[in-house]
Amino acid sequence: MKKIIKYVITDILRNRIVLVYTLFLLAASFSVFALEDNSSKGLLSLLNIILIVVPLVSIIFATIYVYNSAEFIELLVSQPLKRKTIWLSLFTGLATSLSIAFFIGAGIPVLIYQANIIGFTMIGVGILLSIIFVAIAMLATVKTRDKAKGIGAAIMLWLYFSLLFDGFVLFLLFQFADYPMEKPMIAVSACNPIDLSRILILLQLDVSAMMGYTGAVFKDFFGTYTGIVFSFVTLLLWIVLPVWYAARKFNTKDL
Amino acid sequence: MIIASNVTKQFGKLKALDDVSTTCNKGECIALIGPNGSGKTTFIKCILGMVVPDSGFITFKDKNILHHWKYRDGIGYMPQIGRYPDNMTIGQVLDMMKDIRNKKTALDEDLIKAFSLHNLLNKRMRTLSGGTRQKVSAALAFLFDPAVLILDEPTAGLDPVAAESLKEKIIAEKEKGKLVLITSHVLSELDDLVTRIIYMQEGKLLFNKTIEALRHDTGEDKLSKAIASVMTGLTPNLSSKERKF
Secondary structure, X not given: XXXXXXXXXXXXXXXXXXXXXXXXXXXXXXXXXXHOOOHHHHHHHHHHHHHHHHHHXXXXXXXXXXXXXXXXXXXXXXXXXOHHHHHHHHHHHHHHHHHHHHHHHHHHHHHHHXXXXXXXXXXXXXXXXXXXXXXXXXXXXXXXXXXXXXHHHHHHHHHHHHHHHHHHHHHHHHHOOOOOOHHHHHHHHOOOHHHHXXXXXXXXXXXXXXXXXXXXXXXXHHOOHHHHHHHHHHHHHHHHHHHHHHHHHHHOOOO | OEEEEEEEEEEOOEXXXXXXXXXXXXXXXXXXXXXXXXXXXXXXXXXXXXXXXXXXXXXXXXXXXOOOOHHHHHXXXXXXXXXXXXXXXXXXXXXXXXXHHOOOOOOOOHHHHHOOHHHHOOXXXXXXXXXXXXXXXXXXXXXXXXXXXXXXXXXXXXXXXXHHXXXXXXXXXXXXXXXXXXXXXXXXXXXXOOOEEEEEEOOEEEEEEEHHHHHHHHOOOOHXXXXXXXXXXXXXXXXXXXXXX
């Protein structure tokens, strides 16, 4: 398994997109920190950039990469290798390289300007988001054979998680405005890794007061030890479930 | 060595393989022939475990291959269109395969020499012509000295010199007692290679005969003519266009 991961990572590193992505993150984070006089304000701006860019790049890059490696996968499948090994190596290779890119691009500036618990949470969340969206991308690629359809599905999934879901939550809140929605909102937020990450960091930043009563309920839940464990476990589930399901599908897929 | 029993595979409405059963033994060189889309490649992919049959099973050395992977150690496969990671060089691809196979005994580098691939080791795969890719695929199939060779249209795209050295290599391996499975459309090329013919059409195995039996039955010496005469006998209601194959 190690061998294939090695080949996948060297192949991705030869592909300059990941390098460009790293440089973009570096430029964005340094300029954000340089623009704001208060580095925790800078962190807040960086958060918004990261929550849009990291999922987008991870899901699109991973989808296109898996489709472009179709022949490589075919070559490996005809060799004495377990299919599960091939699939998990591909996932590990993609997740590792995108996580490293994120860590160099955004993690290092954060460590320079804001090396505290908030900074660490932010780096952890960014890496988790990179991995989650690679996992979701691999699920999309295993489900659709057609490249254009698969990439389309990946873009739709990203749109859903970063825009549509918020609209859906707002709609839900307005429709059920007369009912106490604060507690169910916690469950709803677990359905979207991006929202969950945002809540985690916003609560660390102590701007939850601006989120009204819901913010207070969130603070009560996510601020506690159980809440943090719950959210990390949920984020991990967002990795494990798609990868597990995609690996199962790949095991019986016709190539 | 390879036994297929009632293998059936359906892609949507298309029945790619319909109840195919056959046995392949050591020292044979079997030609899988048939029109385009007759299920030859699907059958090969079933043997390699790349396509999972809907029903029926395939055994390799008396073991069912379903969800197994170790058996592929004994197979060298040359795909119809060999495509490799674009950014890798030929040398890197060869090293990677050696690394994956992790074979302890000596490697068979005859074809690398015959195609003089060492002069191209630093070329990236995306810059290669179709023919050179085919050479790499062929070299990889023979490199690990496998007991079974599966060659999907091996000579398509190769220049005459390379095709000839590949043919010599195939004959040499057959003499060593290996099982060779070839699909091809160039029947004249198969004349001095094959010992048995499997003819497929629309996913069905139409006939399965040794070449001597075929020559004897049809009275034709050339394989292409023998096949043509069998086909006209087998399917009298084929249109002339189809008969031309």
